[in-house]
Amino acid sequence: MQATTDGGAGAPMAAALPPPPARRTGRSLLDWAGFLIGGGMLGWLVYAGAQSMGYNWQWYRLPRQVYRVIDGEIVWGPLARGLTVTVEITLWAAPLALAIGLVTALLRLSRSWSGHAVATVYLELVRNTPLLVQMYLFYFVLSPMLGVDRFWTGVLCLAVFEASFISEIIRGGVLSVPRGQWEAASAIGLKPGFVYRDVVLPQALPVMAPPMTSAVVNLIKNSAIVSTIAIFDLTNEARNVIADTFMSFEVWLAVAAIYLSLTVSLSAFAAWLEHRLGRRSA
Template identity: 75%
Template sequence: MRYSRAARRDKRRRDATDWALFLLGGGLILWGVVAGAQAMPYNWQWYRVPQFFYRVIDGELIWGPFIRGLLVTLQITLWGGLLAMAIGVTTALLRLSRSFIGHAIATVYLEAVRNTPLLVQMYLFYFVLSPILGIDRFWTGVLALAFFEASFISEIIRGGILSVPRGQWEAASALGLKPGPVYARVVLPQAVPLMLPPLTSSLVNLIKSSAIVSTIAIFDLTNEGRNAIADTFMTFEIWLSIAAIYLVMTLSLSGLSAWLERRARRAERRPA
């Protein structure tokens, strides 16, 4: 009991020290930002920012360009994420297969995509593949982002599958399970909790990378911000607001992933 009380006392002391350091660091950063903003010869106009989110005209709520751009960004992220997961799973399975051709195709795709800039790929999709496939700007941006992010997702999935001990595969095969049920009932339940954190990082990166679709004239959140700056010259207010919106999206996704990971680990520890 004495040891338990001492341990709790040490934990409270460490927590208090951590909070003190956090508040001190946060206060210094906030002071630096405020002091720098006051020292700048810039006319801050934060009161004009809300109109880019919404306006009320004659009792009617009208959404501003930031909300319209945010919806486009969310659509790009949703479709890009779904396609990236599908392409990533397919590529990972090809890399794990015994087919020489499949393994070679997957390897060439990974090396080509992961070692060239996303901006160059976006232009190739827009100027080369888009006229061939007959798709519009929106789907061109979605495909470019999906193929780029899938190259990282595939390696995450492959690493998660390979992390399952070989004995689990052999035991499942000894029970007479076919490859499909082996993946669904034995391998993936053990691999998914390991995949969730890096997969979340890839999806967060997809949200941030979606800003590059503004280069092909898609009116996403970033492009709407650039248009607002061109109209108002409120450079800092607009970009800080845009950054805050992206931060809310990425932190929300990270929080959801942490919750899913905790649930998966609790289910894994639960006795059968």
């Protein structure tokens, strides 16, 4: 039966309408005000701390650590070179972590006792030991045994570590698909591979997208640990710049801003992708 208003008209009730735009605008303004106030207070604390230390700000020297123009040609500085290495490590480690995580999730979902046991032992070992210890084990133990250089050692360690979280994301996404979908696919004679491809994954992807983005963001942040095995990523290059210029505040603030821009950009792209996937599955 259709709900009516007090005047007896057949229009839907006002309660079903979205909230007024003015209320949403007011809330948005409050959010922005809180963000700006918090950012201003943080900036003031950093500035006041530097002043109390008698710190000499040298922002004018920072751009040359990113790039310089010599004889009409751009020469990239140490921070730009370090950022390139960080992005390269992430681009190699992310798909490798996805592959390892997918295999681990399938083993956990399988009916094989041995496969389930192997996946469980791997998850318990990796998720309950510090990443720094794992990096040293890979570098000082596995790297000499396998003959792998330090770059690929860092990529492999980060991939193995992050895959332990990605596997649970994939497993949770697969289990979120209603059991009736599996039974219907089996009833029409689909093989398991086609069931995953045509039935399960299209429904699981919108569920997995947000936590998968968080996993990649964590991978970007955790990539800084490769500096401990002498890989000249953004963090290691920043240390070298500070050792040469003594610009501790400027360099670390710039590095933090670079990492923040990477993660925020990735989160924005993931939000757009999640919206597209949600519209397709609707």
